[in-house]
Amino acid sequence: MLTLGIVLIAHCIFDFYLQSTGMAVQKETDNKVLVLHCVIYCVGISLVVNAIYEIGCLQNLIIFGVLIASHYFMDGPARLYLCKGGRSPIARFAIDQIAHVLILTALDFFLLFCARTRGFTVELIQVHSVELAWTGSFVAVCRPAGIAVSKMLESARGQNSDEKGDTVHSGKWIGIFERLIAVALSLLAQYSAIAFVFTAKSIARFKEIENNQGFAEVYLLGTLASVVFAMGSALLFSYLFSLC
Incomplete structure (x- = not known):
């Protein structure tokens, strides 16, 4: 492995x-x-x-x-x-x-x-299994997971998305950082702390979530997908490098 x-x-x-x-x-x-x-x-x-x-x-x-x-x-x-x-x-x-x-x-x-x-x-x-597990997890959740999440959201957003320009660009980087944080917390076995990261993100988008059901569904899908990819990557590479 x-x-x-x-x-x-x-x-x-x-x-x-x-x-x-x-x-x-x-x-x-x-x-x-x-x-x-x-x-x-x-x-x-x-x-x-x-x-x-x-x-x-x-x-x-x-x-x-x-x-x-x-x-x-x-x-x-x-x-x-x-x-x-x-x-x-x-x-x-x-x-x-x-x-x-x-x-x-x-x-x-x-x-x-x-x-x-x-x-x-x-x-x-x-000897370097810990470093390799962290490297693999980080490599997997940036561009590969980002592409996977964007493809999941592509059909969900359809023509109703009002996220354009800088919002889309900043949203991409927010997704990358949230997955990196989730991976780090997963590798450190601090699973409960992951909830705080996504709670803070939800507070920033509270009005949009409250007023736009379509946006709320897409937001929830993207957030859950990011969590799954982040935790999944951490578990996969921890297993492959015999850390769990």
Whole structure:
């Protein structure tokens, strides 16, 4: 599980932080942009895997080939198929990410099985398991969780949203900071303190919540989604790095 945790951190970095919003939009219509993203992602994951397992050139080529073929298929033909199927944005996002994680999980278990026959150990990872758990949790709840929450709210808001301009921009950063605080409190096992963070946020929006039922529902959905992603990320990486 320790090595899988590092691979998932790498996935978040190379699939989200090293893929701009413009690239994410352009790759749907421009095959060159899609290929560039796949190459960046697969080179990054291959380097991380190689650093963990110290595998040979042939194994590296096989891993790179599997990664780039699967990633290209999921971000290309599979994405187009899901769009034509009329599925909601959050459903398409969830299916895409679950497929990526399943492939990485299968790859990691296969490499771990092969490596253990040569006396492979994870002592260095165990030494830094606490730091890695915090890093993974923070990496997951910023851009990846932010995109997931925005896709959940996209259909809920519809055409009724009056949040524009600076409000949208500030709302995005408020969401990031609230998830970071919730993750930190979860990792410190201070779960009751999380309620105070979201109570303070609700007080600031009290009038809007009271006067606009549509806004109240969207606000509640976004808040609950942020809590779930934050606490879920903390629990997941704590488990992967054997902290719980």
